[in-house]
Amino acid sequence: MTQLVTRPVAAADLTDLRHAVSGPVWDPGDVGMVAEIAGFNLAPVHEPVGVVGATDAADVAAAVRWARARGVGVAVVATGHADFSHRGTLIVSTKRLDRCDVDPAARTVTVGAGVKWARVVEAAAPYGLTGVTGSSTDVGVVGFCSGGGVGPMIRRFGLGSDRVRAMQVVTGEGEVREVGPGDELFDALLGGKDAAGLVVEMTLELVELTRFYGGAIFFDAADAPAVLHAWRDWQAGLTENTTTSVAILRMPDVEGAPPPLRGRTVVHLRVAHLGPEIEGLEVLAPMRRVATPVLDMVDVLPAAAVDAVHCDPTDPMPSWITGGFLTEITHDTIDTLLEVAGPAHELPAVVVELRQTGGAALRGTQGVAARAPYCVGVVAPMVPELAGIVPAVGHGIVDALGPWSAGTVPANYASPQTLAVRPGACWTDDDRARLTAVVTRTDPDAVLGGRRLGLRSR
Template sequence: MTELSMRPATAATEPVTTETTSAQEIADLRRAVSGPVWDPGDVDVVTELAGFNLAPSHEPVAVVAATSAADVAATVRWARVRGIGVGVVATGHADFSHRGVVVISTKRLDRCQVDAAERTVTVGAGVKWARVLEAAAPHGLSAVTGSSSDVGVVGFTTGGGIGPLVRRFGYGCDRVRRMQVVTGDGQVREVSPTQDAELFNAVLGGKDAAGIVVEMTVELVEMTRFYGGSIFFDGADASAVMHAWRTWQLGLTENTTTSIAILRMPDMEAAPPPLRGRTVVQVRVAHLGPEIEGLEVVSPMRRVATPIVDMVAEMPAGAIDAVHCDPTEPMLAWATGAFVDTVDDDTIDALLAAAGPQHELPVIMVELRAIGGAGMRGTAGCLPRAPYLMGVIAPMVPPLVDVVPAVGHGIVDALAPWSPGTVPVNFASPQTIAARPGACWTAEERARLTEVSRRVDPDGVLGGRRLGLR
């Protein structure tokens, strides 16, 4: 048994068929593509499908390491003829498992080309945000990234793209100008707001339900520096800090994006010594403006309680990871979340009652992000929008496989009175989707996405089934 198959399962991509794929069929696949192809018993499968999240347990019928859009299209056609589903893996941050399907790895699609005159970057599906930030910086440009620059551009953006600067720059999907997409019928299509706009919007928010993005051109933003980072307070101050944050963030302009989280820090060397083994409250802030202005903006939160660690300072644009301080080493992780319409004192009290420091919970982080502003005005993509977002991240270690989803969903349920009932697709756990198919979209968005998915993927070989749309 390989290391990969021994990892705890979360949920599987449901195959169209469970028939055994023959050696001859795998040989046919090898002849159809230029990149490497491995069968399930090949040791290289473990390395190829390994990513940041170590929790998924993959059992593919074959793995294709695509080197071009043609490889992706040929693999989809091969799968479609045989009634086999198709899964996609890039940087491996998701917690979905792929079983009984052919898995396409897009890691080798690594084009990253900045057009400074047009203020755009064109990237392949294997490119992470860190590479984009590095390439854009010499031109005085930056990008609408996620909370971690280790995340892939395509995966982040097709899930909507909610980052540390969302109130100023909007969702990541609002910055997409064009995409090259392979659809479930095996065609390579160019899409944009003016070229098959229905498919364009279905992919942005629908992940791989309607197509596999192999290349994307994204608008960059003018930014060289920002004032931001994290302030950590002791868990004993959680109520005071969280209620103060709620009031403070209401008065901020769109130049400031902020969030707050309860963190249960592990007693490990990876955690900073002052925080190690403690439950803390983390205030995150990213302000676009001069340092002297940022100091004034953040000062009310610095006076609420005595910080354990204060890491907020002026930073270069490429240091955007310092806002959330996400883990940098691979881990067994599980995540869920929900959009939130309103955050008042009762909302904060409900969150503290469900997940406050007084509880011993198998949860790493529970957060609230203020994501309104420009994020609410965007129109691209097939996804809901709301002024707030809550997220839950937990360790998916073997003893907790059955416990973590119940605890995580219980915390989300505590905020149900203030939630529209939808969750960003990048925050939707396999268990969330299984329990609430279509929770990632409104009824209208779900219907529109399903219609497009059926048009371009008539046999349902792509991710629509995994996402509860087929």
């Protein structure tokens, strides 16, 4: 359960807030507050002045106005996958914003800020449609797309933010606005997280897809050099119909892990091919010949089974993530990764991944999300006994790949520790300047997430 440290708050102020919103309001002493803001990531320690369970845009706007009048920041909690702790802020919970309406004729879906991808893919499947999701459908749609959105089919469909068509948003002044392409606020919200506004609803374009050939193949740790070097050459010749990543995976010895993998270090090949099985078999054949798999789970899968590619965990846990975009991956890149994070090392890093992030994503022009052909990601357990070690290990791995760095970090990979040492690292210089200008206009009192993301001081 998410930890909570309470702090005193003026009863009269919270009474005013309760009168201003339709949804529930919790003060730091309320037992229900912990359950309301608990999410997937159990690492954050929140110290809010209060929590609002927003039921609509009016509630979100009223909460922002209340906080602004008192010089208090506002943070949003939805599915709780992020690893930021919110202290001295008013937390807006968007779990009740659960609209999910598919328009099959327009091939769009409109979702509330509390909706996860799993609900979208289930609702879209009867129409032969699906969403441009992340590696896990347990992640919230709005949080994914507002961070750019790197998914397992990115080379064919682009970033998640490329598919957004309209948004309802609350600015830092507590104003409700409807925004779309051509509006500077629209662009700022796609890749800018909650710096320029709080997204209440989002309309996205769906894609036609009923099945794909893909999944996961696991190789023994001893085969890591051969598999990683072969992957480097293999992925370079793939068309955009195939997206792949490869990870060094240190599987914990826990119940629920597949028996062949439990307690082992393995190399996890992830692949999603958008084409017939016979074509997919031919595409993947070179990697299957590199070494004998420990477990081969690649098959023809329904579009809604996209989680089978990355096999992300489904149970809540304390976790931490960092990463960075890369301009290229060479054999020297692979050797460097093996030197600092290979199976021979005892590291508190569950996943160290190299991922293709190019193709259609590089042609997208919508939003301020950074783009590059590849990225590296590190995921680690953020338990108290490792809290002082994990960021140093994760940053060390990413820094070792500095010769190939694009200089930016995917916004959804940016941990608080990463942003503390590299403020504004999620954007190029031009996009950071453009985003900061919009944030200054839409949130003049620095109430929203610009401070946390290194765009504003206060």
